[in-house]
Amino acid sequence: MDPVAEAIADAHRGEWAAVLAATVRVTRDLDLAEECAQDAYLRALVVWRRDGIPRRPGAWLTTVARNRATDLLRRETVLRRALPLLVLDDAGGAEPEPGGIGDDRLRLIFTCCHPALSRAAQVALTLRLLCGLSTAEVARAFLVPEPTMAARITRAKKKIAVARIPYRVPSAAELPERVGAVLEVVHLVYTTGHAAPVGERLVRTELTGGAIGLARMVHALLPGAAEVAGLLALLLLSEARRDTRVTPEGRLVLLAEQDRSRWDAALIAEGSALVVRALTNRPPTRYAVQAAITAVHAEAPDWASTDWPEICGLYDVLLALWPNPVVALNRAVALGMRDGPEAGLAALEPLLAEPALATYGYLSAARAELLHRVGRWEEALWSYQEALTLIGNAVERDFLERKLIEVRAARDDPNPPGRRAGS
Numbered sequence: 001m002d003p004v005a006e007a008i009a010d011a012h013r014g015e016w017a018a019v020l021a022a023t024v025r026v027t028r029d030l031d032l033a034e035e036c037a038q039d040a041y042l043r044a045l046v047v048w049r050r051d052g053i054p055r056r057p058g059a060w061l062t063t064v065a066r067n068r069a070t071d072l073l074r075r076e077t078v079l080r081r082a083l084p085l086l087v088l089d090d091a092g093g094a095e096p097e098p099g100g101i102g103d104d105r106l107r108l109i110f111t112c113c114h115p116a117l118s119r120a121a122q123v124a125l126t127l128r129l130l131c132g133l134s135t136a137e138v139a140r141a142f143l144v145p146e147p148t149m150a151a152r153i154t155r156a157k158k159k160i161a162v163a164r165i166p167y168r169v170p171s172a173a174e175l176p177e178r179v180g181a182v183l184e185v186v187h188l189v190y191t192t193g194h195a196a197p198v199g200e201r202l203v204r205t206e207l208t209g210g211a212i213g214l215a216r217m218v219h220a221l222l223p224g225a226a227e228v229a230g231l232l233a234l235l236l237l238s239e240a241r242r243d244t245r246v247t248p249e250g251r252l253v254l255l256a257e258q259d260r261s262r263w264d265a266a267l268i269a270e271g272s273a274l275v276v277r278a279l280t281n282r283p284p285t286r287y288a289v290q291a292a293i294t295a296v297h298a299e300a301p302d303w304a305s306t307d308w309p310e311i312c313g314l315y316d317v318l319l320a321l322w323p324n325p326v327v328a329l330n331r332a333v334a335l336g337m338r339d340g341p342e343a344g345l346a347a348l349e350p351l352l353a354e355p356a357l358a359t360y361g362y363l364s365a366a367r368a369e370l371l372h373r374v375g376r377w378e379e380a381l382w383s384y385q386e387a388l389t390l391i392g393n394a395v396e397r398d399f400l401e402r403k404l405i406e407v408r409a410a411r412d413d414p415n416p417p418g419r420r421a422g423s
Contacts, residue, residue: 007053008044013209015058016132017217021104022062024167026069030129030157033069040065105130106169106221109214113182114165121156122185128153130217131189131210142192179222183231183287186214190235198392202246212239226281229274230288236271237294240264252399256303268298286322289314308338325354326362333366341373361390365400372403377411 019040023033040061054060112125127138139149159165170178193207215232222228244258275295278288293314300306315331329351336344348367357363368383381404388400 004045004048004053007048007057008041011044011057011061012041012132013213015061017105017108017130017213018058019061019065020129020132021108023065023069024108025104026066027073028167030160032072033065034129036065036069036072037061039068103169103221105217107167109182109218110169110178111160111165111167113178113185114160115178115181116163116165117156117159119185119188121152121159122181123188124149124153125156126185126189126214127207127210130214131206133206133210137206179218179225179227182218183227186211186218187231187234187287189214190238194238195396196393200394202252202393202395203242205242208235208239208242211235226278227285227287230278230285230291233271233274233278233291234287234294236267236274237291237298240267240271240298246395250395250398252395255297260300260302263298268295271295272298283321284317286318289318289321293318306337308334312338325351325356326360328354329357329360329363329366333370336370336373341370344370345374359390361387364390368403368407372407372410375410377407380407381411 016037020033020037023036024030027033027036043064044057044061048054109126109130112129113122117125124138124142127133128135135150135153136146138153139146142149169175189207190211193204193209193211196202196204212232212235215228215235219225219228219232240263241255241258243264244260244262245253247253271291272295275288275291278285279292281288284292293311296307296310296314312331312334315327315334319327319331329348332344332347332351335347345367348363348370351357351363352367364383364387368380368387371377371380371383384400384404384407388397388404391397391400
């Protein structure tokens with residue numbers, strides 16, 4: 001890639017949200033702001049080749065986008081008077097203080113994640129406006145046709161304008177509740193990319209990268225918020241393992257078998273430091289406890305050295321903070337590692353009747369693995385087959401199919417080493 005194209009790509013990854021958010025304050029119209037921001041990036045391709053890459057690319061792009069918006073507004077004043085516009089949080093549209101709570105990016109995040117919008121609309125707008133994904137890329141991320149996603153995004157933008165949703169940071173009284181909604185959206189974007197529910201790839205880096213960028217942005221804007229630090233820590237510690245989760249041939253690699261020498265040490269160090277800060281808050285947030293669990297895995301030099309008692313204790317804390325059947329499932333798996341597979345199976349038993357997990361393929365897969373470990377072959381086969389019917393990701397399905405072959409071979413072997421309980 002040539003230097004100019006590389007600089008523009010870097011500016012798109014790092015500056016898109018700031019450029020767009022600053023332009024929205026001029027246009028008070030999300031569509032027009034997007035158009036002007038895109039024009040600025042296109043103009044950069046020409047001007048930067050001629051004049052050189054500016055010292056502050058983001059500031060250059062913001063100035064060009066806002067100037068373009070001002071020009072268009074002058075020409076279309078009469079036409080645009082009839083259109084519903086965003087409600088700014090101040091009458092005069094004054095510039096926010098640099099680095100203050102009024103940062104335009106923060107305004108945009110809270111607008112995209114406003115509770116008046118559905119969660120699907122919140123996620124779609126966040127990916128489109130803050131991560132800079134095209135409508136086609138957002139559609140591919142959630143495996144819906146592009147026209148469907150375009151209509152969803154358009155409806156969300158119209159609702160923001162027509163419902164007069166204010167373009168502002170919530171008040172101090174509203175902030176704790178509203179930050180939680182933002183973090184849930186960012187976490188959902190990351191988890192959707194970390195283990196894609198369907199499709200040919202296990203990891204969708206456009207989603208995981210976008211989510212980490214958003215988490216970093218919110219943390220930079222709200223550095224004292226323990227909940228934000230906890231979420232960023234969780235994402236960084238999870239991302240540190242990304243390159244070891246799938247083989248070059250595209251096969252799933254379980255945590256127990258991953259090459260820990262290839263884990264990203266810098267991300268682990270950054271995430272671990274954030275965990276320490278996040279845990280100083282009392283009571284700790286669920287993200288901080290989830291990050292602490294991930295940090296215990298990151299600190300173990302190998303699978304055999306994993307501190308399962310510590311992990312089980314953290315899951316107990318997490319379950320008290322955030323009663324959730326998926327947390328209970330993960331706790332049961334950890335108990336199976338600490339106390340043996342029979343203990344894990346006993347902890348899983350009540351979850352089999354949990355309606356929220358009725359179609360959750362990871363419950364069947366976890367139970368199948370524990371049954372495999374105690375040599376209950378027929379039940380293990382049934383559970384792996386059930387998981388196969390519920391899981392849609394091709395990489396995970398390939399893994400389950402290979403496990404079925406492995407269990408059948410063990411069942412048909414008259415003396416398999418795995419027949420001993422607790423092995």
